[in-house]
Amino acid sequence: MVWLLLVPAGVLLAAVDVAVHRLPDVLTLPLAVATPVPLGGAALLPGAGGSWTHALLGALALTACCVMLFLTHPRGLGFGDVKLAPALGAVLGWYGWDILIVGTFAGFLLSALYGIGLLLTRRAGRTTAVPFGPFSLAGALLGVLLGTCIR
Secondary structure, X not given: OHHHHHHHHHHHHHHHHHHHOOOOHHHHHHHHHXXXXXXXXXXXXXXXXXOHHHXXXXXXXXXXXXXXXXXXXXXXXXXXXXXXXXXXXXXXXHOOHHHHHHHHHHHHHHHHHHHHHHHHOOOOOOOOOOOOHHHHHHHHHHHHHHHHHHO
16 A cells, blocks of 8 residues: 555646646656655565565566657657656556556556547547546556455
8 A cells, every 4th residue: 555655646747747748857756766665665564465576677667668659659658758657667566567567558548548539529639649647647546456456
């Protein structure tokens, strides 16, 4: 339940991204650095329910995937989303690779469904920018909730 400490920052990041289509460094960078610390402390407790090693590897894996997406299509994924990836990867990775994949996929799925909804209602075009941060945060939350239910 250490990830609950990250919820206020996630809500603030989502609100800022919706308002200005930016994930500010002043929030994403400290979050990326500070996320593994409480997870490392929780790993020392009996019955931790997760792995600190998996959290660190999850942060590295999700960040690497987001960097690759950013480099191949920078207009599709912003660098703020890349800087958010270590924190989300650590939290999802804590529960294992399956939860990391599910939480990441859920974020992309939610974003795609929102985009399709905008297209169908003719409120956006094919090239309209959609903030991805709120969807990646919501997907991570869904992944974490799933992780806590099955562990």
